[in-house]
Amino acid sequence: MDPLFKQILFALLTLFIVLNYGLLVQGITRKIGARVGRRYGIPFYQPYIDIIKNYSKRTRISHGIMYYIAPVFRLTGGIGLLMFMPVIFGNNMFQNFSFSGDLLLILYFQFFGVLGMALGAGESGHPHSAIGVSRGLSQVTAYELPLTLAVISLAVQYQTLNITEIVAAQQGGILNWSFFTNPLASIAMLLAFLAAMGRSPFDVVLAPQEIPIGPPTEFHSGLLGVLQLNRAIFPIAKLILFMNLLFGGASSWGELIIKTFFIYMLSVVVGVVYPRFRVDQSVRWYLGVPLVIGVAAVLVSKFL
């Protein structure tokens, strides 16, 4: 078989596994939340049914071209993030399309879907969408700072912009993980991770019960289905990124699932403990302690 063709097949397989894992994690997390609140909770497969339901809606309205393109942009952001990252370390086929400068591209791809969504939500003309978009963009800008500084710190530490090499440098025991070798960058990155997952206390963007659900207010039927697919893929892609950068990557799917699940639980636990920040609070918070830690991480890895 042509190696490129085989590569594409494995990339699709990665996407399939990540999509299903993402949907199951979504369902299970909501189930856990319900059980904590002493409810029985949704069935763990409810996200699947919701997506099928949304795709089988019969009517659809249009607000213009960008309105249609926005969910596609959003999904492209999620899939792109996943595709340009090595998923399973040491497995040639699950390296997907990663290359020597993938770390930079991935920083960009994190932002890509947000911008596309901003254009589409803007065109839908709903005031709640506009509020959600302005909140989302300011919060993303705020948490990108500590995140990027931490990534620069890691790049300086390992002298590379290649994620595969960063993962390779962390092999050979838990104490080799960047989490232990570069704690400052890890802390800055994990703090940024909280907002990246969009859960409470940094859920001003969707902000249920406040600005109904922010940017996707006007999206419905199949368009909402696309967004839901992205909501399953994107968080898992980010989790894989953090796992690769901080927790030594994964050499098998089992290891990947265990590691990403626990990283995800960090944001879930923080989310159930802390109530929502206002957007000015969250922006100020990210420009405070996490930013200082990020700068310190760069200085430490450069000069020590």
Next chain:
Amino acid sequence: MSKEHTEKRTVYSPEGEAIEVDPLKDYFCEDLPEVHKKSSIAVVENFRNWARSRSLWVLGFGTGCGAIEMRPLMTPKFDAYRYGIQWRPTPRQADVFVISGYLSVKTLKRVIRTYEQMQGPKYVMALGSCTINGGMYWDSYNTINRLDYYLPVDVYVAGCMPRPESLLAGFDQLKKIIREGRGEGYNVYAEKFEWYKSNQKKIIKDWDMPDYNW
């Protein structure tokens, strides 16, 4: 009531550029609703109906006093989430519209707008005796008596007020209707559109919106 906000007007941008605005044309779509056929393959349609019945997104719009009976459904005691019933803040994404109790004329207008913004297939569940024949408000000067003159109703839940248990029973009935493929209320609305509109306009005197609010 004046209809000023629906009339054509000229607005000026900060740079002094004049912009013509025709609200009914610019802010609304003029297309009337159409009948959407079911999928011709029975297995596909059944599967879709199964999914629709297992994932009912309820619009969070309490129209009358019965809205207070919807809240307990989210609590641990009744927990409607386990039946796939979830609440949605925007009409675009909702499937079920629970008309919770009496409808004043003022609310009816909003209800019609909201119903028409929902995407089909959509279902209406009417709560309490007020929506069936007016109930204790049957001779009131500003409430409607029979809801199904104005919107196609899929399920009635009788009582004044119905307890949350009866609401759950109503949702069960609605699921049965959807699975049997009888939940085509929005197609009925499109077919008998003129009849529904003339009924609505008889009640709502200050009609200041297009005939169909997409």
